[in-house]
Amino acid sequence: MSNNSRYISSLVAVDCLIFGFQDQTLKVLLIKRNLKPYQNEWSLMGGFLQNKESAEIAAARVLTELTGLTGVSMEQIKTFSKVYRDPTERTISIVYSSLIDINKFEAQLNHEYEAQWFTLKELPKLIFDHEDMVEEGRNFLRKKAALQPILFELLAEKFTIPQIQQLYEEVFEATFDKRNFRRKLLGSILLEKLDEKDKLSSKKGAFYYRLDKQTKHYNFSILLNLAYSSL
Amino acid sequence: MSNNSRYISSLVAVDCLIFGFQDQTLKVLLIKRNLKPYQNEWSLMGGFLQNKESAEIAAARVLTELTGLTGVSMEQIKTFSKVYRDPTERTISIVYSSLIDINKFEAQLNHEYEAQWFTLKELPKLIFDHEDMVEEGRNFLRKKAALQPILFELLAEKFTIPQIQQLYEEVFEATFDKRNFRRKLLGSILLEKLDEKDKLSSKKGAFYYRLDKQTKHYNFSILLNLAYSSL
DNA sequence: ACAAAAGTGTTGTGCATACACCCATGG
DNA sequence: CCATGGGTGTATGCACAACACTTTTGT
Numbered sequence: 001m002s003n004n005s006r007y008i009s010s011l012v013a014v015d016c017l018i019f020g021f022q023d024q025t026l027k028v029l030l031i032k033r034n035l036k037p038y039q040n041e042w043s044l045m046g047g048f049l050q051n052k053e054s055a056e057i058a059a060a061r062v063l064t065e066l067t068g069l070t071g072v073s074m075e076q077i078k079t080f081s082k083v084y085r086d087p088t089e090r091t092i093s094i095v096y097s098s099l100i101d102i103n104k105f106e107a108q109l110n111h112e113y114e115a116q117w118f119t120l121k122e123l124p125k126l127i128f129d130h131e132d133m134v135e136e137g138r139n140f141l142r143k144k145a146a147l148q149p150i151l152f153e154l155l156a157e158k159f160t161i162p163q164i165q166q167l168y169e170e171v172f173e174a175t176f177d178k179r180n181f182r183r184k185l186l187g188s189i190l191l192e193k194l195d196e197k198d199k200l201s202s203k204k205g206a207f208y209y210r211l212d213k214q215t216k217h218y219n220f221s222i223l224l225n226l227a228y229s230s231l
Numbered sequence: 232m233s234n235n236s237r238y239i240s241s242l243v244a245v246d247c248l249i250f251g252f253q254d255q256t257l258k259v260l261l262i263k264r265n266l267k268p269y270q271n272e273w274s275l276m277g278g279f280l281q282n283k284e285s286a287e288i289a290a291a292r293v294l295t296e297l298t299g300l301t302g303v304s305m306e307q308i309k310t311f312s313k314v315y316r317d318p319t320e321r322t323i324s325i326v327y328s329s330l331i332d333i334n335k336f337e338a339q340l341n342h343e344y345e346a347q348w349f350t351l352k353e354l355p356k357l358i359f360d361h362e363d364m365v366e367e368g369r370n371f372l373r374k375k376a377a378l379q380p381i382l383f384e385l386l387a388e389k390f391t392i393p394q395i396q397q398l399y400e401e402v403f404e405a406t407f408d409k410r411n412f413r414r415k416l417l418g419s420i421l422l423e424k425l426d427e428k429d430k431l432s433s434k435k436g437a438f439y440y441r442l443d444k445q446t447k448h449y450n451f452s453i454l455l456n457l458a459y460s461s462l
Numbered sequence: 463a464c465a466a467a468a469g470t471g472t473t474g475t476g477c478a479t480a481c482a483c484c485c486a487t488g489g
Numbered sequence: 490c491c492a493t494g495g496g497t498g499t500a501t502g503c504a505c506a507a508c509a510c511t512t513t514t515g516t
Contacts, residue, residue: 081325434486
């Protein structure tokens, strides 16, 4: 099958849906476009596929460009291809998502871009179909989090149990019993309890934990039934 | 962001991963390419995105072209974009999957294409990265089937319980206790028992069932724990 | 002293699993 | 009459959900 005028040759973009967790809230990283058209409107950070680049590589490049972070794992969410999704030019966009520890990010932010974290409830209007992208990403996050302990990537190295619980409650838009949550969590994942306490959110203070070094073997049927209703 | 020589303008293809169920076996529909290069090699049925066409529309068009079927629901599986996946020309491909009742298909097959059903175990060598596509599709099918009663789309309007069980066993590559399976199934989905029996696979015969008309409210935590291990 | 969040155990129930025998029929 | 696959019921254990009180400490 060779090139033929009936077939379009389309620009292919990648867009990065970057989730972080801050102030007990799940957030997405958006940038304000600094070029026309749609100047000053908010969007996901994206970029076009370059010549000798797979979409995975392109997505990683875009992420690094914005945040300075490398080696972050990214997952393909979905490809968007509506004909007029970008009114100025026919493009299709492959969306990738990543979860980052928001503090690492702050350190390395590229200030060429005007980037800002938004909670999912206070999302501004986004260009094109980027709001659909966020929605898809959110569903993806739920399914994934129900099956694998990925959400830890959103937390700093040290974290408290109440923090994790808040994160899960955010993602699933639900509230869980703290006794049951703690039991399930500790029963599924090897966590190392530290002596240090986080006293920011209570007077008593909550012990920090960190992921046990050799934690590769989690027993993660955990939280699955939470998932039932939300999937 | 306007066109720029660093950015490639790539051909965008869709490939259709069509699953069917026949002789107690899960099968995929492949075609033998009738043009060079790679003439006479097997591949998924695909086509290029046309000018005013979204990928969803293109995938539906391709499916119809091959099978004559319309209105079949299709799901986007994943987009493949390795640089040299198609050695002759840079293309990216968006894979869609559908489940069809193999009998409906037989009736309407377009014989311009040399199409053939293959079991997953006897898959021939496929062009490009099409084998990866099949693999992705299979994973997708498992996850989806664990949460939703989609597999019914593979069956004819009337089906027996043992038939469904075989189908699920195929998809999950596992065997289930028939008493438990039946109980869970009937407890989750409204099935209407018919008076008629299928005597093809046993002397006693197995009663036919069909999906209850207003079956929109299934209670499908069913089979989820089968999923645990396979997801 | 009191407010605010952290931390802790027990009990009941429903669900999944495991398991063995009878039934209907065609050859 | 027998071989083949279809169909049925029960007992056990486990994992989840529900639930209330004590601890710590900053103000």
